[in-house]
Amino acid sequence: MDFSCELANGIVLRPVHLSDAAPLAAAFQANRAYLAPWEPVRPEEFYTVQGQHDVLTRRLKDLDDGTALPMVLVADKAVVGLLTLSSIVRGAFQNAHVGYWTAQDAQGGGLMTSALAAAMIIAKAQLGLHRLEAATLLHNTASQRVLEKNGFEEYGTARAYLRIAGQWQDHRMYQRIL
Structure with a gap:
């Protein structure tokens, strides 16, 4: 199946490839301080090309196993975001978790709102x-707007849900019935 689609301004949402290791490392390095309050503490290796190659190898195995669909947002060969459908559960549930980030210099133009709409299709x-379900830090209003613009509804708060920025933090939980 082809999971690729073109968004506005020539930005493409597509599954990750091993060849994305260098562009992803560059994107994570460029956005490290910006993403730090919203992400787990990462080892130094994560920010290297080899570290991203290792991450992508695991993500591609998840893709092959049908348990995840990791996708990059690419503009002129540069990665400007990442959107992953993970923890895909089949059977009676047919559910996935959505996680995403956008580069700091790509914020505010509706890019992730469009990418999430495409991912929902x-x-x-x-x-x-x-x-689909998603979780945001309680104070992450930008991410909450992306979800709400795509018809996600808040259904509760998960206490100490994820270890973000070195601390167990509460998250607002969202879902969208497709």
Whole structure:
């Protein structure tokens, strides 16, 4: 299946490739301080080409196993974001978790709102999923707006849900029935 699609301004949302290791390392290095409050503490190796190659190798195995769909947002061969459908569960659930980030210099133009809308179509039409869920830090209003613009509804708060920026932090939980 082809999970690629073109968004506005020539930006492409597509599954990751091993060849994305260098562009992803560059994107993570350029956005390291910007992403730090929203992400787990990462080892130094994560920010290298080899570190990203290792991450991509695991993500591609998840893709092959049908448990995840990791995708990059690419503009002129540069990675400007990442959107992953992970923890795909089949059977009676047909559910996936959505996680994403956008480069600091690509913020504010609706890019992730469009990318999530495209990912929802892929999730329903190509993956046959019934439900998507997402979690945001309580103070991450930008991410909450992306979800709400795409019809996600808040359904609760998970206490000490994820270890972000070195601390266990509460998250607002969202879902979207497809």
